[in-house]
Amino acid sequence: MIDDVLTLLLERLNSYFKFKTGTSQDVVAFVDNSQADNLSIPVNKVAPILVNVEEDKSLRQADRFEGKIANGLKTHINPTICINLLVLFVCRFADYKQSLRSLSLIIKFFQRNQLLDHSNTPELDPEIDRLKIELITLPVSQQNEIWSALRSAYIPSVSYKVGIIAFQDDESFEIVHTVTKPEGSIQGK
Numbered sequence: 586m587i588d589d590v591l592t593l594l595l596e597r598l599n600s601y602f603k604f605k606t607g608t609s610q611d612v613v614a615f616v617d618n619s620q621a622d623n624l625s626i627p628v629n630k631v632a633p634i635l636v637n638v639e640e641d642k643s644l645r646q647a648d649r650f651e652g653k654i655a656n657g658l659k660t661h662i663n664p665t666i667c668i669n670l671l672v673l674f675v676c677r678f679a680d681y682k683q684s685l686r687s688l689s690l691i692i693k694f695f696q697r698n699q700l701l702d703h704s705n706t707p708e709l710d711p712e713i714d715r716l717k718i719e720l721i722t723l724p725v726s727q728q729n730e731i732w733s734a735l736r737s738a739y740i741p742s743v744s745y746k747v748g749i750i751a752f753q754d755d756e757s758f759e760i761v762h763t764v765t766k767p768e769g770s771i772q773g774k
Contacts, residue, residue: 587670589710590747591615591633594672597706598631601694602687612687624735626677631687636731637671641748669748671721673731676741684741691743695720714751721746 595613602612616632617625626632676687695718698705702715709716721744723731732739 586710586712590670590716591635593708595633598694602690605690626675629678631691632675632677634673634675635670636673639669641667641669665751667749667751669746671744672747673742673744688741688743695745717748719746
């Protein structure tokens with residue numbers, strides 16, 4: 586589901602960039618992480634990078650289990666988990682001014698599209714009710730930690746919290762343990 590959300594944001598941003606700049610090429614692209622310890626941010630592209638996944642505990646139900654009726658029997662399943670994604674949009678262009686233009690376009694796009702739901706985003710996964718997107722300003726110390734972890738010097742970027750993605754596994758299953766007598770046991774004593 587996380588991959589679907591990031592792909593959706595990538596496609597929506599590409600459409601917006603094409604509309605605003607008149608280009609026919611995709612500007613937003615995922616990073617190349619085929620090398621073991623190095624993330625390769627493409628040049629002349631905007632790259633969304635998932636920085637963190639956090640549970641939104643304020644929306645978690647107090648009851649540890651939810652009841653569900655299946656085939657006439659009440660089963661217990663874990664409640665839905667709502668998560669937020671921290672996504673860093675990195676604008677890496679050979680022309681620094683283009684990086685800043687792209688950064689401005691991202692901010693404008695999300696200012697206009699703070700809430701994505703099925704009415705304004707028909708391609709949204711049916712399991713997701715809505716996505717709320719908000720600008721996050723990280724302190725300089727946290728930005729430094731992120732760029733150190735990415736093993737890169739600072740590149741113009743902006744971070745957004747994308748929430749709420751609900752995870753629910755509707756399929757419950759039963760594990761049956763059978764107890765058998767060990768062979769050679771003495772009976773009758």
